Amino acid sequence: MIIVLTGIDGSGKSTAAHALVSAVQAKGGKALLLNNHAGRRSMSVLQARWGVRLPERLADTVETTFRVWNVLVSHLQASRFNGLVVMDRHLYCQLALRGTNGIPRGRLLPWLLAVLPSPAAVIHLEIEPDEAHRRIVARGTDAETLEDLVAFRDAYSALPEYGSFIKVDAALPAPELAERLERVMSGVTASEHIPSREAATKRH
Template identity: 40%
Template sequence: MVRSLRARRRRRRLRSVALIGIDGSGKTTQAHQLADALVAAGRPATYHRNAGGRRWLGRIAQRLGRPDAQRLVGRDGLLAVESVLRWLAIALALISCLVTGRTAVMDRYSACQYASIRAHGGHRWERLARAGYRVFPQPQVTFLLSLDPAEAYRRIERRGTDHETLGWLTAADTAYRALPEYPTFILVDAGRPADEVSKQIRHHLADWFGADEAAAGLPLTTGERENQPESLKSA
């Protein structure tokens, strides 16, 4: 009975997976690796970076002599631009995968926008954002890459391509954990080495990867198991 249930899950198409979390948690690296692993396992997939343009606006702000994007367009302006650009990116990603039949591996999704709005203190914008993003289906699996904000700050400083304050990272981490969707997220310990994080993610997707990949996954911790959706706990 259990085997037949797993077989049915493996036959079901994995339409979309989202990786979310604070800056520096490794979303982009893990999303790229997951897309590559799915392709290698015979399940065509495409990586999609659903950015909100905050880094891009920040670079423009610095060129114009402003310290960051918020100082350039204001908090409300930043949240409006970010919400629209991320909405467009997600829409294009979903349309692309609907047409091609490939799995959409989402580097950021709607929850990232809700968390950004909360971290910026623009709570009145969240209702508008949710109304606009409601047209998008929820990913079959959403991974929240959990990382201590202080470590995320150190990683960002080491890569040297952008800058975030520790205060912002802490606020964003708190915002993710306060979202009503939080109980549906699968928590992944992003503080481990990148290859171990990848194994954690593949373990949770074992029904789509098959027995060999499942065996390669790391054992789940008690906390990770408690945060699994019911559909995956029996796997």
């Protein structure tokens, strides 16, 4: 079973992903954490250090190439793993970034989403951009403006897929957020093991 975590920078995706995997493993379950990054943090730091900004199309090409490669490798690893797979980021994130920068969705990313195994759930960590910006400034490992984060949030909510995401308040204190994620996971796991009415009818 694949669970995907999405959200703007500073929403705590990586922390939440580690918490989910640790919670499953602590209970004796098998869980694997996979990171579908696009090298965006490294690019933003380097651009800030050099005082330059790559053209949006060029930056998107680089990020999309890294993201698609990582997603394909992750799905290959997931296909060989018998347990829960938590993916930190996915192609939805790249589509939101494109929306942030005014770049069309294109055909490749939607096509890949259609042909790759669908996740059991996409958990979207919701947070106000100003709080996300505060976290980013505090950790000091990347550079994002408040304006970019606002645009990123709006681009996520404009995705056609956004309506099917499970939204979780990422501003909750860490223990409460972990508990909330575990409840979401329990619900998803239960629904995955409940046979559909059609399947039950066929068996009888």
